[in-house]
Amino acid sequence: MTMNTINIGLLGLGTVGSGLVNILQDPQPRLAARQLRITRIAVRTVTPERQAQYPGIALTTDSQSIVTDPKINVVVEAIGGTTKAKELIKTALTFGKHVVTANKDLIATDGIELSQIAATHHVGLYYEAAVMGAIPVLRTLRNAYAGDPISRITGIANGTSNFILTQMIAHGSSYDDALALAQRKGFAEANPANDVEGLDATYKLLILTRFAFGMNPSMDDVDIQGITTLQPQDFVTASIWGYAIKPLAVSELTPDGLCLRVAPHLVPLGHPLAAVRDENNAVLIDSQNVKRLSMVGPGAGSLPTANSIVADLLDLADDIHYGNTPERFVDTDTPAIVADSAHRVAPRFVSITGTGFTREQLRALGITGRVQRIRGRTTVLTGPVADTDVQRWHSQLAAAGVGLIHVLPVLQG
């Protein structure tokens, strides 16, 4: 079939936007056949030098003119942030344009609203690049799991955190040194809070949960714990007990409802996620028919992320060609049923400042299990314990003036 040119308006020419321009300006044969052409790009600053680098593409600071341009078929949003990006995407959809975005923050919070606007206007809204960069996890969940009930999604969803913990495991680095190295290598931003405090992974977990379980929980439903309290002793103690510590995002369907957690977890050393290193992301899908499928790949970066935008564009290309309404990326009309914290049970790794605690003192606080004392701290590996008990420990220990450093969950299965 011969294809008409598909005109793309690109919003943003940073890491992701420039990756897309790279891939499309000298396309591989199979891609060239789809006639995807970027005609206009919105940026904050246009200079003659910058414009000269993009012959045949008009740079503008007027993003509004792109999302309303009748000649543009698809808008790719790669500016980030939620307010302006949302406004632009809404306008584009309302003007009958398909939209592709890499904006996880926006899709996590307002994705349902935007997808309803897309449906109303018979256009597609795709965002494979927003979750785990190059890993085609959303499309796999959509295409391969319609007939296969999923029980759990377990992911390493934040590359910065994984890079930092890999440094701490492999080289015994301190948290601060590992973070500084991640920043020098360009894996962590100047303000790394979103990454290291678990928000970025939480956005991705909310989107994954919609695709895996057809339910739409909110940020408040997720138990979020960052990686900032980890110290080299944690990795030493964990490895003595046969565990790595990995930054996981877990969405599990229990008989009591969804259990959503973003936290550094203890992961048994033979487990497939224990071997996922550096800035890589990974996802493990547990289900009834397939049992377990895992995917590992780069979770960010210019070309890996842009490659997933290209996959979205190709998915739209056929529908644009035939004049069909693209399939909704995900349907999530079922309200989320979230498990009560008394039912969220896992073994725990409890780190306390000081080595003077006896087993009896710990037992009096309700903390029992294997004990290690090294370099000024006591660590206990407990049996299965509910989140409510962990909350109780926090308040009891605080009341007793004891320094509770953190309580990490242990991944089961």
Added chain:
Amino acid sequence: MTMNTINIGLLGLGTVGSGLVNILQDPQPRLAARQLRITRIAVRTVTPERQAQYPGIALTTDSQSIVTDPKINVVVEAIGGTTKAKELIKTALTFGKHVVTANKDLIATDGIELSQIAATHHVGLYYEAAVMGAIPVLRTLRNAYAGDPISRITGIANGTSNFILTQMIAHGSSYDDALALAQRKGFAEANPANDVEGLDATYKLLILTRFAFGMNPSMDDVDIQGITTLQPQDFVTASIWGYAIKPLAVSELTPDGLCLRVAPHLVPLGHPLAAVRDENNAVLIDSQNVKRLSMVGPGAGSLPTANSIVADLLDLADDIHYGNTPERFVDTDTPAIVADSAHRVAPRFVSITGTGFTREQLRALGITGRVQRIRGRTTVLTGPVADTDVQRWHSQLAAAGVGLIHVLPVLQG
């Protein structure tokens, strides 16, 4: 959108066919919405008892009547073999029916011819289940790599071989004991030749090569080596040198052309494929933009394989609904350029019967590197050596009356 029922005619009700019936007879909500209904099934033997297990579905021994039935939209072929299956698929396509098959042998040998017939009749021919069971590798190659040049596909494509080698690595089992266990567990057939001699993996490699490189090599272009010569000493020696031995299928694009190899390879212990155990399959895709993506999952089995058939059916469902011609699964008009064996270079692991060889005698034969002598054999780990040299070793050592057990390639990168 409301969907019309899609009527499926199923050929075969063995491991794969019955898995499909299982998934479709009590469908998950998202699948139920697509109204996929198996109306007729062809088997070799119909008895009243067998028919009674499938209320609402007509069992027949007349497969021809299914592929010509005007009420059937899609034919799923799950009988296996090449002659009869090919005839039935051709008839189905000619009668304007979409076809989904799990038949790797047939698609590897006659896939191009069948896909041309499908195109002529404006129907789809999909076979995700034929390659690596539940792993959605074909659709990922099609959807996510159109704009990303691939340099190498490296797979563990045969679950039986991987199970056997895992037993030999983990428990020091002999080849025969490991094979017998695989047979008892239902992972290996009574006649395991296709699996252990590398043919099954070769079929899959040929199909993967079409998707990854758009080229269509033949069986003769693949250097095929089975796992039957492996012995416990190999695993001991390999592990001393820091390697596992895994059954790999590798398709690599070199400046000299494609290099296709199915063989047990030495794989560095930290490599992601070294950790893929038991009957699992795995694929590693190396490319310019994404760099490296890996997927691991069950490569066979009733429900995992049937799940991939369901993904094919869903991919067709939209096109059937809209009356569109489904996209061709793969386009392979470029003839295969295959690298000359003098250019296929890799380090080798050479096992020779007897421990009496001196370094000088080995050097005289052109075999140099690290040497281990254990339990009646000499093993050499060489530097990069061309396939032509390996062929020369085979003839020289045979002429000298020396027992060359095998020469295994070492995976690079």
